[in-house]
Amino acid sequence: MTSAGATPSGRTARGTRTERFVICGDNLLTLRIVEALRRQRGHGTEIVVVVAERTGRYVARIEAAPGVRVVEGGRSDDDRTFLAAGVHGATAVALVDREDVTNIHRALRVQEIDPSVRLVVRLFNTRLGARIEGILPTATVLSVSETAAPSFVAQAIGRNTRQHVRLAGRTFVVAGRREVREAAIVCGLAANSQTGARGGPRLLPDESGEHADPADFVLARAESRSQRTDQLSRPRPERLRNLLDRVAVRVRGTLTRRLARATLALVVLFVAGTVAFATLGGYSLGDAIYLAVLDSAGAAQPDTTASVAVRVIQAFVTVVGIAIIPLVTAVVVESAVSARTTGTPGRRMPRRDHVVVVGLGNVGLRIVTTLRERGVPVVGVERDEDTAGLAAAARVGVPLVVGDATRERVLREARVEEARALVAVTSDDATNLQAALVARSVQRAVRVVLRLRDDDLAGRVGRSMNAISRSVSYVAAPVFAAALRDGQVLATVPVGRRILLMAEVTVRRASLMIGLPVSVLTEPGEIRVVGVFRGSGPDAVLEMPPRARRALKVGDRLLVVATRGGLGTVLERCDARSAVGG
Structure with a gap:
């Protein structure tokens, strides 16, 4: 299939230059990348997918997408297949097979056909990826598992746990609004009090205006200890609560149910003995504690001159203590042995909150x-x-x-x-x-x-x-799609079932955004520009937050927080080959 908007001359009906993306692969990630590119609403975008066989599991769904052409290359993927797919002069080529060697082999072939084409290569072996750039200078190497793992981790830990992200050499945290200082907040990410179109919290809410609803899930600057010294004199219940939570987790992590029960029984015996000695025996609190400790440990000294009540209490506490202490010892030994044999050597099996x-x-x-x-x-x-x-x-x-x-x-x-x-x-x-x-x-x-x-x-x-x-591909596909459009996704933030993308996007020479203010790009619920790098190289200056009325220039790098569709809109508007989508 070929896009209805494209013509053989490589121009769309609107006269803008056609973008052509070639994707080599027939898996679910390929389908997700196609969907992500189509979601970006680019005019004149042509997507060509090279598959081994048309009988693949996802090929029918890939081919049914508007503007997609499928090229069957068999198992060889020779140069004729790549030429038929149009890799020469393509905007970018993605190699997303499951095998690292296959993707590297195809990338080398594509580079021989067109050395200047931008490559996006899927590799699991990130060490290999760091070295492969030496022979593939135009390649961006991405790992699906490395891209998706932080999203699974954040959901497993829970939203109350801070997520640290690195943006443009700076460290930021994603956390609840109450967990950070108001002055450190860069922008709001989600508001629970609003419901989005797909249910769940409202993403990137409008925090200005008459009907503003401040987000309770925010992006904030990570502050050093010295930057927080002015807060130390103020009460910090949140910090104390977090400290107590960590202590509780440590304590619970060392206790099994049997050990906890045995320890509780020993404590109850000690408390009951103390109370009995103090009330029935007439001892002071200090003497009552002293006698209860010795008797619980089986070190009671017989005293025939004591009252009947004291002798009964002493005998009872001693006998029960002698029975409980070996039980506690046995449970402790059992726990230690179990920790050594159940887990891997040298690593204890966690008890709780893992x-x-x-x-x-x-x-x-x-x-x-x-x-x-x-x-x-x-x-x-x-x-x-x-x-x-x-x-x-x-x-x-x-x-x-x-x-x-x-x-x-x-x-x-x-x-x-x-x-x-x-x-x-x-x-x-x-x-x-x-x-x-x-x-x-x-x-x-x-x-x-x-x-x-x-x-x-x-x-x-x-x-x-x-x-x-x-879905791993659901999380990774927007990152691959952004790389195809020469954008760099710096972090992904899960919010419920949806994700927000933090990316760096460069204003290209032919972009229609040149001369327009940053505020033109902001769309509540979709796009938030949190910073702009003015200049290039080590002399670049970051404006955070950016001045809303300052005009954008060629080479400005935008730090953007956006939904998947919103990032596509930013990439389209800032790209040299695109017109502003309507």
């Missing part, structure tokens, strides 16, 4: 390593003992359980009954859903984050189970 990650493939491995880097306790569950991710997780000290996560016994080994969240990211939707159902049967309150490819299923599961469902 995250259970089911599936240690590319995405699962990224999630467990990211959680480890953030200091969140994590347990990995993998069915296949030969999975490379299992060995990689063991090397970084992640406790592991090998087994089928759809079985209750396996999830109990991972202590899902005490976990804060379960993240199921295997390659099979049915396995992920079943693991979530089993986890909920063990602990009804566990937070569930699922990898589900089917959008309709994901929406229904989210509503019926109060679970959070994510």
Whole structure:
């Protein structure tokens, strides 16, 4: 199929230059990238998809998209296939096969055909990606798992946990408005009091005007300790509460149910003995505590001259104490031995408030390593003992359980009954859903984050189970689409089932935005320009917030927070090849 708006001369009916994007791949990511490019409403945009065979699972849906032409290249993908797809003179070419070697091979072929074409290459091996730029100077290397993992991690931890992001060499935090100083807030991201078109919180609300509703989820500058010294004299209940929460998590993490019960019994015995000695025995509080401690430890000294009440109390506390202390000792020893044998060598199995990650493939491995880097306790569950991710997780000290996560016994080994969240990211939707159902049967309150490819299923599961469902390609596709249009996505922020993108976009020489104020780009609910870099190189100056009336110039770099569709609009308006979309 060819776009109805395109002509053989490469011009649209409106006279603007046609953009041509070539995507090599026939997987779900390809379909999502096509949808993301179409969502950007570019006039005269031609999308060509190179597939191995037209019988692929997603090819029919790809070909049905408006403005998309499918080229079948077989398994060889020779130069004739790429020439037929129009890689020579293309705006950009994306290589998104699942195999790293295949994408590198295709990228080298495309570079031989047109050395100046912009390449977007999907690679899992990020170390290889850092080195591949030496032989592919026009390439942007992206990892799907690395792009999607932060979104799963943020949902597993919970929205109350700060997310740090790096924008243009500066560190920012995504957090609740009450968790940061008002002066540090850059912009509001979402308001719970408003409901968006798709349900859930309203994204990028309008915080100015008569009907303003300030966001309670914001982007703020990360402040150093010295910048917060003026706040130390003020009461900080939030800081004290966070400290107490961390202490509680540490304490709960060292206690099993049996150890907690045995310890509680010993404490109750001590308190009851103290009260009895003080009231029935007539001792002072200090003497009553002294006698209760010694008797609980079995160190009572017989005193036949004491009253009957004192002798009965002393005998009872001593006998019960002698029975409880060995029980506490046995439970402690059992816990220590279990911690050494259940998890990986050198790594204790967390007791409570950890995250259970089911599936240690590319995405699962990224999630467990990211959680480890953030200091969140994590347990990995993998069915296949030969999975490379299992060995990689063991090397970084992640406790592991090998087994089928759809079985209750396996999830109990991972202590899902005490976990804060379960993240199921295997390659099979049915396995992920079943693991979530089993986890909920063990602990009804566990937070569930699922990898589900089917959008309709994901929406229904989210509503019926109060679970959070994510598709890896759903999160990664906007990043690849932005790179095809020469934009750089710096971070993704999940808000409910939707995501916000933080990106850097350059105003090109032929952009119709030149001479217009920054405020023209702002659209409540879709786009917020939070900063503008004036100049280039080390002399560039960041205006944050940007002056609303100052005109944009060629080379200005915009720091933008936007929805997926909103980012497409910004890229289109700032690009050299596009007109402003109507």
